[in-house]
Amino acid sequence: MNQPSSYIPILIQIAVAVGFVTIALGLSHLLGPKRKTTNKDENFECGIEIQGDARFPVSVKYFLSAILFVLFDVEVIFFYPYAVNFKEMGWEGFLAVSTFIGFFLAGFIYVWKKGALEWEK
């Protein structure tokens, strides 16, 4: 069960999925009509002439959530090995992890109080 060979079926499934996607995209490319015109190849912008392109800075909030996600997701991943061994570790392990959760929450409350989770303004 823990051998590398138990991952082979997953590789088969990935191969099947990639194969299906490639064939379907290829087929639709071959079967569809191709009538290119200058206006058709423009980007869509509600029927008006396009103003510039979509390579502009977006609100920093999105990047902030992405960075916070990375921080907290790493901490969440640390809980998994503990959760698997939870029963063997008993109260001692629970107290140790509670300390870790305390640090997690301290960071979380700091971010909250700093206003990084506000979206209205």
Place this chain on the structure above:
Amino acid sequence: MDAALLIEKSVFVLILTAITLGMAAYMTYGERKIAAFFQDRIGPDRAGPFGVLQPLADAGKLFFKEELIPKNSERWMFILGPGLAMVTACITSAVIPWGDTLPIGDRLVSLQVADINIGVLYIVGIVSIGVYGIMIGGWASNNKYSLFGAIRASAQMISYELSMGLALIAVIMMSGTLSLKEIVEQQQGLNWNIWYQPLGFIIFFTCALAECNRAPFDMAECETELIGGYNVEYSSMKLGFYLFAEYINMFVSSALMATVYLGGYNFPGLDLIANPTLLAVAQIAVMFAKVIFFIFVFMWIRWTLPRFRYDQLMHLGWKGLIPLAIVNMLLTGAVMLFLA
């Protein structure tokens, strides 16, 4: 791994992929029929009796549509986006057990593609890659609406992934394993995890709605503001892949919820069946009944609840579900240690 097992697995993967695609196709039909029922309409009824051939007609149409690639988009990224979304959607189901074993001749065929001991982590990992499909497609289109749709969708999906991971931890503390097969086997009869983890289940279900970009969290495709969201510029099969991927994700997350919280293929009385073939069929039927029930709930919610506003969505994810999931996890730990 011997050749016979390899062939067995390949055939099983092909059947599973075919069933997944078929389910996704008929979920579009189900969604339209359910929407019609909720809105007192008839819904699709032209292709075949009661319109049952409608999904085939739609798929056929998508193949014969003109393929548009805007001239100032990033051509290869534009193609990669929907492809990646579809591939990640199709491979998530690899670790879900659809039944125990099915005897064929003198072989016992396992009804699971791969019973790996990190099943839960595998699913969480693949779901994270799914974000790239949407982000790459939306950015590569070089269209303002698709950029906004993609950025919104990615921020939403990563935010809800946190609470999803935390909700799963409480279940893993109870089961002591990351293998989905073992999690199912611990839930014999009616001994389902949902009775011990009701709060965790609600958190997980909410996150599943957000991860699949389903209403009331379908901010990525908010027609009123963004026309169509990240897929505005797409046509033909590439558009089809984005829509299909959403339905496949719904199917797989329903299967995951059934596995983790509703006992997977377990149902009281199933151990009375002595014939192993019949037992396997009954297990698959039970599993699919649970999956279809969840899919119906997803659709029921979509046609009942209005859409959230973006700031409400992020508040619910960060300030509501994450603290709640941590409390749930600590409570689970403390109660289990007191009872031990």
